[in-house]
Amino acid sequence: MRRRYIVAIWLVLGLTLMTILMYNIFGVSKLSNMKTTFGVSKRNNTKTTDCNCIKIRTPDEPTNITSRDTKEEKMSTHKENTDTNKAAEQRHYGEPGYVFVGTKRMNMFPKTVNQSDLDFSNYFSDAEVKKRNLVLLGGVMKCGTGTMKTFLKEHPSIRDAVGLQVFFTYNFGIQWYLKRLPKCKENEWAFTRCTNCFMNTDSLSLINNINELIGKRLKLLFIIRNPVERMISHYTQLKAGNKTLLPPIGHWIKEQISNPNTSGALQKTRYIDYFPVWYRMVGDKNILVLEHEEFVNTPWIAMQRVEKHLGLNPFFNENSFLLRKAGKYYCYKTKGPQMEECSHNPNSKGRIHVDITEKERTILRDYFRPFNERLFKFLNVRYKWE
Numbered sequence: 447m448r449r450r451y452i453v454a455i456w457l458v459l460g461l462t463l464m465t466i467l468m469y470n471i472f473g474v475s476k477l478s479n480m481k482t483t484f485g486v487s488k489r490n491n492t493k494t495t496d497c498n499c500i501k502i503r504t505p506d507e508p509t510n511i512t513s514r515d516t517k518e519e520k521m522s523t524h525k526e527n528t529d530t531n532k533a534a535e536q537r538h539y540g541e542p543g544y545v546f547v548g549t550k551r552m553n554m555f556p557k558t559v560n561q562s563d564l565d566f567s568n569y570f571s572d573a574e575v576k577k578r579n580l581v582l583l584g585g586v587m588k589c590g591t592g593t594m595k596t597f598l599k600e601h602p603s604i605r606d607a608v609g610l611q612v613f614f615t616y617n618f619g620i621q622w623y624l625k626r627l628p629k630c631k632e633n634e635w636a637f638t639r640c641t642n643c644f645m646n647t648d649s650l651s652l653i654n655n656i657n658e659l660i661g662k663r664l665k666l667l668f669i670i671r672n673p674v675e676r677m678i679s680h681y682t683q684l685k686a687g688n689k690t691l692l693p694p695i696g697h698w699i700k701e702q703i704s705n706p707n708t709s710g711a712l713q714k715t716r717y718i719d720y721f722p723v724w725y726r727m728v729g730d731k732n733i734l735v736l737e738h739e740e741f742v743n744t745p746w747i748a749m750q751r752v753e754k755h756l757g758l759n760p761f762f763n764e765n766s767f768l769l770r771k772a773g774k775y776y777c778y779k780t781k782g783p784q785m786e787e788c789s790h791n792p793n794s795k796g797r798i799h800v801d802i803t804e805k806e807r808t809i810l811r812d813y814f815r816p817f818n819e820r821l822f823k824f825l826n827v828r829y830k831w832e
């Protein structure tokens with residue numbers, strides 16, 4: 447009899463334990479939308495009842511979201527543009543989420559978004575939108591864009607559109623961008639950079655739409671660099687972030703050149719493939735292309751070109767910059783308590799490049815020569831890139 451009681455007690459205990467376990471598993475499966483797909487926190491795809499967040503789709507987001515939402519896509523560690531664009535298609539506001547830019551996990555969603563925020567008129571009137579002057583540094587990655595941003599921010603007529611950096615590669619809906627553009631007075635410019643926009647056709651169409659909305663007040667800025675050096679810089683950056691998987695530079699170059707249409711590194715460096723479409727989009731007078739060597743060696747000349755391009759009052763001159771002893775790069779000069787100082791660490795950007803043989807350099811040089819020739823003709827310049 448006593449034995450039966452003990453068995454019964456064990457049964458009850460067992461059943462309770464099983465129920466708790468089942469409940470937990472069920473609960474977890476309900477929350478499985480917290481898993482990541484395409485590097486996007488799926489929390490943002492859940493309905494109100496599941497996670498207490500609102501599913502928001504802005505009018506200009508693609509409509510095929512639901513079919514994509516159901517797919518369990520494996521998260522890859524390395525996301526180039528194609529993947530990030532796919533990711534953009536299923537992005538929604540809601541609880542904080544994140545995206546992967548390359549392998550970097552970045553927070554991107556505003557913490558709270560009210561349903562009413564969907565109403566465009568909550569932000570600004572049509573007339574106000576037209577007051578946004580935007581200057582976009584559209585690339586190219588590894589050509590000095592970070593330093594250009596540091597310098598430009600010093601100009602009294604430039605307003606940094608902080609929240610926009612890099613995000614033009616994603617389609618969050620046009621309001622998302624417009625909302626983050628600071629209001630500008632007549633002679634002021636909101637500035638942001640988007641180094642990956644250069645060869646991203648989705649960015650291009652998004653930017654084109656924004657340009658239309660702001661009354662074609664968009665000016666574009668690009669910095670380009672000797673393609674061989676840009677490739678080595680690109681590889682050096684990859685190497686710094688991915689020490690094991692990357693082949694030696696010689697192999698990497700061969701790999702890129704045998705897959706020219708899928709190599710993001712080559713695409714970014716074949717400048718002539720993308721400039722015509724940018725020029726067509728904004729017209730010749732709204733686009734300025736600078737060259738890396740000039741920017742590094744005589745930043746005041748490059749910055750004066752930018753001022754002229756934007757119709758700004760002269761602010762930068764040779765005296766605005768400081769080259770520290772044994773330093774490679776100029777910085778913007780400020781007055782410190784005792785002496786002239788740099789507004790930022792000029793060595794915060796710029797890596798020591800990996801070694802590369804002359805033969806490997808020649809392979810790159812030969813590959814890019816015809817593209818460079820076409821570019822020079824297009825831009826009507828000739829850089830010393832050999």
Ligand SMILES: Nc1ncnc2c1ncn2[C@@H]1O[C@H](COP(=O)(O)OS(=O)(=O)O)[C@@H](OP(=O)(O)O)[C@H]1O
Pocket residue numbers: 586587588589590591592593641678679680741742775776777792793794795796797798
């Ligand atoms: N102070 C200063 N002045 C002018 N130019 C500078 C400066 N610091 C860095 N650099 C150059 O910028 C290169 C990095 O380019 P980006 O800032 O576009 O890189 S990134 O795309 O944001 O990663 C960087 O490339 P690497 O040296 O190949 O790393 C430099 O050529």
